[in-house]
Amino acid sequence: MSARYVPVGWTRAKLAYDAVLLLAVATYVLLYLHLGPHLADPARPLDGPTLLMRAWGSAAFLLLTLALAIGPLARLDRRCLPLLYNRRHLGVLTCLAALSHAAAVLDWYFAFSPTPSLVALLSSEPVRPFIPFGLGALLILCLLAATSHDFWLSFLTPPAWKALHMSLYLAYALVVAHVGFGALQAATDPALALVVLASAALLVALHVAAGLREARRDAGIAPPAPEPPWVLAGPAEAIPEGGAVTIRPLRGEAVAIFRHQGRLSAVTNLCAHQNGPLGEGRVVDGCITCPWHGFQYRLEDGCAPPPYTERLATYRLRQVGGEVWLDPRPNPPGTRVEPVAVA
Amino acid sequence: MSRLTAELLLAAAGAYGACGLAVGLLFLLRGLDRVDPAARGAHAFRPLLLPGLLLLWPLVLWRWRVLAR
Numbered sequence: 001m002s003a004r005y006v007p008v009g010w011t012r013a014k015l016a017y018d019a020v021l022l023l024a025v026a027t028y029v030l031l032y033l034h035l036g037p038h039l040a041d042p043a044r045p046l047d048g049p050t051l052l053m054r055a056w057g058s059a060a061f062l063l064l065t066l067a068l069a070i071g072p073l074a075r076l077d078r079r080c081l082p083l084l085y086n087r088r089h090l091g092v093l094t095c096l097a098a099l100s101h102a103a104a105v106l107d108w109y110f111a112f113s114p115t116p117s118l119v120a121l122l123s124s125e126p127v128r129p130f131i132p133f134g135l136g137a138l139l140i141l142c143l144l145a146a147t148s149h150d151f152w153l154s155f156l157t158p159p160a161w162k163a164l165h166m167s168l169y170l171a172y173a174l175v176v177a178h179v180g181f182g183a184l185q186a187a188t189d190p191a192l193a194l195v196v197l198a199s200a201a202l203l204v205a206l207h208v209a210a211g212l213r214e215a216r217r218d219a220g221i222a223p224p225a226p227e228p229p230w231v232l233a234g235p236a237e238a239i240p241e242g243g244a245v246t247i248r249p250l251r252g253e254a255v256a257i258f259r260h261q262g263r264l265s266a267v268t269n270l271c272a273h274q275n276g277p278l279g280e281g282r283v284v285d286g287c288i289t290c291p292w293h294g295f296q297y298r299l300e301d302g303c304a305p306p307p308y309t310e311r312l313a314t315y316r317l318r319q320v321g322g323e324v325w326l327d328p329r330p331n332p333p334g335t336r337v338e339p340v341a342v343a
Numbered sequence: 344m345s346r347l348t349a350e351l352l353l354a355a356a357g358a359y360g361a362c363g364l365a366v367g368l369l370f371l372l373r374g375l376d377r378v379d380p381a382a383r384g385a386h387a388f389r390p391l392l393l394p395g396l397l398l399l400w401p402l403v404l405w406r407w408r409v410l411a412r
């Protein structure tokens with residue numbers, strides 16, 4: 001945002017999100033360490049360091065799967081939106097879990113070699129392809145975590161930042177190869193293979209489903225109202241309290257119509273930050289909250305609350321019978337429009 | 344890879360990181376305020392940028408030059 005930078009822009013929601021995330025990861029790792037020895041093949045008991053390495057490795061894999069699933073999940077089901085608001089913290093935690101996994105590997109497999117452990121890792125014979133795959137993924141995760149502050153977004157420009165952060169998909173592919181060439185080769189039961197396959201299949205399915213739904217939705221253009229230039233935006237009851245519907249006029253940008261405390265307001269669907277789909281966001285603390293990174297805007301004038309300075313174009317609304325009408329011509333960004341009470 | 348290649352690779356990574364640290368510190372002290380108005384008067388967040396500056400320093404130098412014009 002354009003106000004002065006802070007290390008982390010904490011809000012109550014973000015604190016709760018982080019607390020739940022940290023608790024979940026700590027519980028997972030502790031459970032893994034306690035239950036792992038009982039579930040392992042009795043003929044090949046697991047030692048402590050190996051368990052620790054697997055606990056962190058599997059935690060990183062599951063967190064990475066979650067990070068990639070959140071986007072399409074939030075597009076498919078609005079109840080998943082809160083997961084999206086703080087995804088960057090999830091990314092940083094994923095990177096820390098992956099680093100813990102790498103540290104456990106170095107500590108155990110190479111701690112006793114006379115050569116420095118990193119040299120030993122890189123030059124270990126026979127050549128193990130899972131090592132470069134894992135290192136590549138770790139490097140990407142570190143790069144993304146290191147560039148997650150808002151400063152990088154403005155310094156690198158939003159399109160470049162976004163392209164950089166799309167490499168999370170490459171990291172996922174590398175992690176799958178890392179597991180496939182590593183732990184899977186040594187696994188004696190099919191559980192690990194099933195988990196990896198199911199996770200990857202789930203991600204593909206979610207992305208395809210979200211893409212199909214968007215394609216279908218894009219095909220729907222709002223019909224003209226009897227009085228030009230108004231267009232019909234559907235019945236007011238169709239707009240969920242605290243949420244929005246997105247209307248696509250024949251000409252011009254898509255518009256998000258929000259309902260908050262029984263009153264309707266319309267703003268452009270494009271977030272001033274990175275064009276996130278505001279219509280998929282919710283009203284939080286009385287402000288429209290972007291589903292992508294949580295930028296907020298007031299309903300009545302599209303302005304970000306001070307000290308922020310972003311502004312959105314607003315639109316005129318009218319209610320005729322139970323039907324909402326929208327004037328698809330945008331007002332200049334920040335123009336105040338009185339919300340329309342639902343009749 | 345051979346032990347020698349591994350040692351060379353790690354030495355190169357170390358040198359890259361050392362350059363990154365130098366560029367990063369210089370940028371935080373001298374460049375940041377000029378290229379980003381939102382950073383003026385904000386100090387607590389600067390250490391958080393260091394890992395990224397270390398990894399991306401060639402790109403940082405280029406953007407710094409472009410933005411400082």
Ligand code: FES
Pocket residue numbers: 271272273274275276277290291292293294295
């Ligand atoms: S907050 Fe980033 S796109 Fe809206």
